[in-house]
Amino acid sequence: MADVLGGSFRDPAGFVYRHAGVVYRQVNDVGSPDYQALMDSGLYAELVKAALLIRHEEVPAPADAAPDHAKTLRPEAVEFISYPYEWCFGQLRDAALATLEIQRRALARGLSLKDANAYNIQFHRGKPVLIDTLSFERYREGEPWVAYRQFCQHFLAPLALMHYRDVRLGEWSRLHLDGIPLDLAAELLPMRAWLRLSLWMNLKLHARSQRRHAGGAAPASATRVSKTGLGNILASLEAGVRKLRFEPGGSEWSDYDAEGSYGDGGLEEKKAVVARWLGEMAPHRVWDLGANTGDFSRIACEAGARVVAFDVDPGAVERNYRRVREAGETALLPLRIDLCNPSPAQGFAHRERASLVERAGPDCVLALALVHHLAISNNLPLERIAEFLALLSPRLVIEFVPKGDPRVETLLATRPDIFPEYQREGFERAFSVYFEIEEAAALPGSERRLYRMLRRAHRA
Amino acid sequence: MVGREQHVRPGRRASCSGSDPVAPERFGWVFGCLGLLAVAVLAGPAPADPVRLAYLDPGSGSFLIQALVALVAGIAVALRTYWEKVKSLLGLSRGAGGGSGGDTPGDDG
Numbered sequence: 001m002a003d004v005l006g007g008s009f010r011d012p013a014g015f016v017y018r019h020a021g022v023v024y025r026q027v028n029d030v031g032s033p034d035y036q037a038l039m040d041s042g043l044y045a046e047l048v049k050a051a052l053l054i055r056h057e058e059v060p061a062p063a064d065a066a067p068d069h070a071k072t073l074r075p076e077a078v079e080f081i082s083y084p085y086e087w088c089f090g091q092l093r094d095a096a097l098a099t100l101e102i103q104r105r106a107l108a109r110g111l112s113l114k115d116a117n118a119y120n121i122q123f124h125r126g127k128p129v130l131i132d133t134l135s136f137e138r139y140r141e142g143e144p145w146v147a148y149r150q151f152c153q154h155f156l157a158p159l160a161l162m163h164y165r166d167v168r169l170g171e172w173s174r175l176h177l178d179g180i181p182l183d184l185a186a187e188l189l190p191m192r193a194w195l196r197l198s199l200w201m202n203l204k205l206h207a208r209s210q211r212r213h214a215g216g217a218a219p220a221s222a223t224r225v226s227k228t229g230l231g232n233i234l235a236s237l238e239a240g241v242r243k244l245r246f247e248p249g250g251s252e253w254s255d256y257d258a259e260g261s262y263g264d265g266g267l268e269e270k271k272a273v274v275a276r277w278l279g280e281m282a283p284h285r286v287w288d289l290g291a292n293t294g295d296f297s298r299i300a301c302e303a304g305a306r307v308v309a310f311d312v313d314p315g316a317v318e319r320n321y322r323r324v325r326e327a328g329e330t331a332l333l334p335l336r337i338d339l340c341n342p343s344p345a346q347g348f349a350h351r352e353r354a355s356l357v358e359r360a361g362p363d364c365v366l367a368l369a370l371v372h373h374l375a376i377s378n379n380l381p382l383e384r385i386a387e388f389l390a391l392l393s394p395r396l397v398i399e400f401v402p403k404g405d406p407r408v409e410t411l412l413a414t415r416p417d418i419f420p421e422y423q424r425e426g427f428e429r430a431f432s433v434y435f436e437i438e439e440a441a442a443l444p445g446s447e448r449r450l451y452r453m454l455r456r457a458h459r460a
Numbered sequence: 461m462v463g464r465e466q467h468v469r470p471g472r473r474a475s476c477s478g479s480d481p482v483a484p485e486r487f488g489w490v491f492g493c494l495g496l497l498a499v500a501v502l503a504g505p506a507p508a509d510p511v512r513l514a515y516l517d518p519g520s521g522s523f524l525i526q527a528l529v530a531l532v533a534g535i536a537v538a539l540r541t542y543w544e545k546v547k548s549l550l551g552l553s554r555g556a557g558g559g560s561g562g563d564t565p566g567d568d569g
Contacts, residue, residue: 149522197536201529210521218520222527229530236533 006351007119013134019062025073031134032070034111038136043109047130052102054078054124054131076124078131079285079306079333083353084118084154085174086335086343088317089162089246090325091128092170095121096155096241098128103145104234107227112139116151118179119353125330144225145233149210152202153179156240160203161185163244164193167314170336177347182207198240248315261369261407263445270399270450271299273441274366277397277452278303283363287392290370294320294334300366301331308362310337339370339388340378357391364395368450372401375422376411382421382430390434396453400427404447424449434459 005023008016013031017024027035038044047053056075065072084092095118103113113135120132137146145151154173157180161169165188172180186207194200225233262270278286278300286300291309293316300307309332311317320334337343342356367389374380389396401408402424403417421430428437428451435453442449 144523144526148526149519152522197532201525201532205528206522206525208521209525210519213519213521213524216520218523223520223523225526225530229527229534232530232533232537233526235537236529 006347006354009351011115011132011134023075023077024059024062025056025075025133026065026069027071027073027134028066029068029070034114034137035071035134037111037138038133041109041111043106043111043136044133046105046109047102050101050105051125051127052098052105052130054122054129054133056133073133075131075133078122078124078129080308081122081354081359082308082333082335083173083343084158085171086337087170088314088321088334088336089159089167089170090318090321091123091334092118092155092162093159093241093244094325095128096151096159097238098130099151099155100234100238100241102130103147104231106136107139107230107234110139111136112143112145112230113147116147116154118154118173123333126324126328126332139227142220142224142226144223145230148233149182149206150179151237152182152206155179156199156202156237157182157185159241159244160189160193160199162246164189167246167318170314174343174346177353182210196240196243198236198243202237202240246314246318248318261405261446262443262448266443266445266448269441269443270368270448271296273443273450274368274397275299275303277439278305278364281364281395281452283395285362286364286366287360287362288366288368289339290367290373291320291334292316294323294332296366296368297332297334298329300364301329305364306331307333309334310339312336312338339374340380360392362393364397365389365393367396367398369399369401369407371398371427372405372408372411372422376408376419379418382427383433386431386434390455390459394455396435396451396455398431398451398453400424400449400451402447402449 003018005016005018008014008025011031012028013034014025014027017026044053048055054075056073059072059074061069061072084095087095098121099113099116099118103116106112114137115132115135117132117135120130120135121128122131123129124131153176158170158173161172161180182203186204189199189203194204261267274296282303283300283305286297286305286307288294288297288300288307288309291297291311292313294309297307297309297320309317309320311320311334314336317334317336320332323329324332324334337356343353345351345355345358346353371382371385374385375382389398403409403412403419403422420426431437431451431453435455437451438454439452440449
């Protein structure tokens with residue numbers, strides 16, 4: 001059996017594996033009745049139609065199928081697997097609302113979500129979609145929602161912390177892979193959060209109840225919840241989520257004035273050159289590093305590519321995501337990444353959540369107005385930057401912003417210049433170790449230059 | 461709570477309309493006391509019960525709290541619905557209907 005994918009080995013109902021580059025999901029015998037209920041109830045068709053669940057087709061079993069094999073599914077491919085700690089506030093909020101909507105529809109058809117794991121939601125064609133087809137079980141009258149705790153930990157607690165304390169607390173999901181512990185969230189949230197009935201019950205009282213009943217089994221009679229009651233719980237969770245907001249204000253980049261960095265016609269020329277090169281290369285997949293709100297990402301989309309737009313600033317990613325949702329864009333995924341500390345391989349045996357590099361596969365990387373932040377703000381040697389970019393992609397479109405440029409002068413204003421290599425020749429020398437420079441273009445009105453590079457064959 | 465089920469949908473709507481000055485949210489502490497009482501009643505040593513083999517461990521605390529949330533949220537939803545009715549009778553309603561979030565119930569497959 002090929003390559004069981006991380007994050008799918010906990011569920012006895014089945015698992016996900018990759019074979020010859022295609023992702024499959026095996027349904028085990030033990031998961032088969034619930035899977036069949038999903039299909040027969042009409043819930044599958046309803047959720048796929050509403051773009052809330054990934055579409056799949058049943059395919060013949062592989063020759064080496066295990067004895068407990070029941071079905072093999074081939075789900076529609078998701079372009080890029082992203083994680084909650086890489087999402088902006090709006091993405092986590094939309095994923096939460098999608099999960100509640102799925103559970104509401106599932107209950108109406110006699111099923112229930114057996115987990116409410118944020119990692120089961122992926123952004124597919126611009127929208128949050130459940131990718132775990134085996135997340136459903138048949139609903140049993142009177143049973144509480146088994147995934148209630150997980151929903152609160154994966155969604156409600158981080159959203160509340162981001163709303164009431166600081167949007168950067170979204171990064172904490174990277175530390176707590178099964179969501180933010182509720183007692184921790186309850187301790188950190190301010191008193192005014194408890195004026196919201198939903199947050200007070202689902203986070204604070206919930207945490208208190210967990211502490212009080214830790215380790216003890218609950219009698220079935222005390223945990224009985226009617227279907228109407230489950231609907232009320234969902235309404236309460238939804239009310240809580242909908243009240244939580246984040247407005248990207250004056251953070252570092254979200255109000256960044258790109259025009260200001262270029263002289264007359266410089267920005268137009270930059271857009272024209274990037275569009276021309278992308279048109280010639282015709283990449284299928286582009287990563288835009290330091291994408292800000294995605295102006296150049298969209299040029300790549302127009303060239304026919306599917307684009308992941310990374311930025312370090314939560315406000316910029318939020319704005320980019322709102323542009324995606326408002327315009328209904330399907331080829332662009334904004335994500336928050338700090339390139340100086342990109343997502344590592346995590347979870348049990350480092351196998352559950354892949355590192356950024358493990359998930360790489362773009363045909364082309366855009367690194368526009370980025371290199372000075374890495375080299376000067378973060379003291380990264382140019383050759384190390386080139387090495388990292390060569391690890392990601394065979395093609396590179398990169399902008400060099402030299403000393404003397406107002407942006408670089410700002411970065412150097414409060415510190416000694418310890419970067420003798422940071423000039424055009426040094427940049428070209430460092431990148432030539434890993435790339436062949438195919439073309440360069442000067443931008444009018446500034447000393448900035450654009451380069452189109454191809455990775456050297458022996459560096460692949 | 462007769463007829464609570466039919467109040468769920470309008471309640472959801474009301475809760476989605478942004479910063480509505482709906483009363484139940486302001487009653488947090490009242491419901492809180494009620495809740496504490498309920499938690500106190502539910503607390504105590506519990507006999508082991510054969511729970512069916514679950515893939516997720518929901519935790520006893522997370523199970524017990526749900527009965528309470530279901531009850532209180534039901535009351536809140538009902539109060540909110542009556543409050544909307546009172547407002548519409550007084551002509552203060554900001555327009556009936558109006559879906560939210562694109563999750564219209566009528567797009568069944």
